Amino acid sequence: MPDSIVIIPTYNEKENIEAIIKAVFDLPKEFDILIIDDGSPDGTADIVKRLQTEFPGRLSLIERSGKLGLGTAYIAGFKWVLDRSYEYIFEMDADFSHNPNDLLKLYTACANEGADLAVGSRYYSGVNVVNWPMGRVLMSYFASKYVRIVTGMKVKDATAGFVCYRRKVLETIDLDNIRFKGYAFQVEMKYTAYCLGFNIKEVSIVFVNRMLGTSKMNSGIFAEGVFGVLTMRFRQLFGGIKKKQ
Template sequence: MAKSVVIIPTYNEKENIENIIRAVTDLKEGFHILIIDDGSPDGTADIVKKLQKEFDDRLFMVQRQGKQGLGTAYIAGFKWAIERKYDFIFEMDADFSHNPNDLPRLLHACESEGADLAIGSRYISGVNVVNWPIGRVLMSYFASKYVKIVTGMKVFDTTAGFKCYRRQVLETINLDAIRFKGYAFQIEMKFTTFKCGFTIKEVPIVFVNRVLGTSKMSGGIFNEAVWGVLKLKLRSYFKKYPQKNAA
């Protein structure tokens, strides 16, 4: 049984899915992969099924009906991974904006450097984003700064979606109480991890905008992040968070 699983949510990723699966399975660490496909009409799931014959013991898929949101996809994946007792559980995009070669670095941060959550960070050492329009870079960078100030987290890339969790983090958090479904989900998960007393470490990465397929990013995503973080902070004053290692 592998100790690590990489969760990759998909919606219409037929141009990328085979390449990303092969790139992850080529790594010597022996990562397992869980695809959460939200009923992609372009045949993404069919490609995964074909590849499962080749990687039958390492490649898994959960198929869901229709687009249900990034957050619910990851939570379904987290529950699946917890049930199967994976020690390290990753979040990763299908479109190569996250470099599969950075997976071992995130694993090392958790396995050997004491992190409970390792974040692939675009902003821990300057701004490391390739092929984004400058407006989007600035929006993302200042959104992260804003979240950092409001929440009090010492995290530079608060909206990052490239992460490695120790299983204990996801077992401690009440996943059914996570409210956000879009990109504010990423903020809520980090904030909850922080409030539960877990150690968060940022690992510098270079984020490359997708070359193939269509971006799922929209202005509404940033609105959710801006207003969502205020609600998150306000709710935290009235909420009791389970603590790391609390018996």
């Protein structure tokens, strides 16, 4: 068994799922993959099941009954992974907005450079986003600045969804106490790790807007992020963020 696994949540990703799985499996380092599909009506899970026969033991699938939220998908994936022996656990989107080759950069940051949590950052060295409307670029960029101001966390891309965790981070965080399901989930996980004293390292990547399929971003998810950050900060100030017991 390899030491690394990539968790990829999916909802209606039939145009991308086979290509992204094969791109990860073609990398020079071996990664396993866990797909978490939220009842995609387009048959995404059926494609994954077919590929499981081609990649036995390397490709796993959790099927859920409907759209239950990005955060709950990752929490389910983290718990599944922690029952196994993986040391490095990755989050990645299915739509090629995250370049599979950059998994190697994130792995190096954690395995060789002392990071407990490595973040594939769109804003670590300027603004590295391709094919996004300017309004969305500005919204994302200033959302990350807002997170830094409110939380004091020195992460330039706090909302990033391309991440590598060392196992000990997920074992220490009380996953049942992670409250947010959408945009704020990524911030909450990083902020929790930061408050617990883990070393967070940003790795510069280029983020490319999806070419196929439909974006899952909406105004409600963004609003959760704005107000959720304040909630996190107040919770930390008045109660603290504690390790899993």
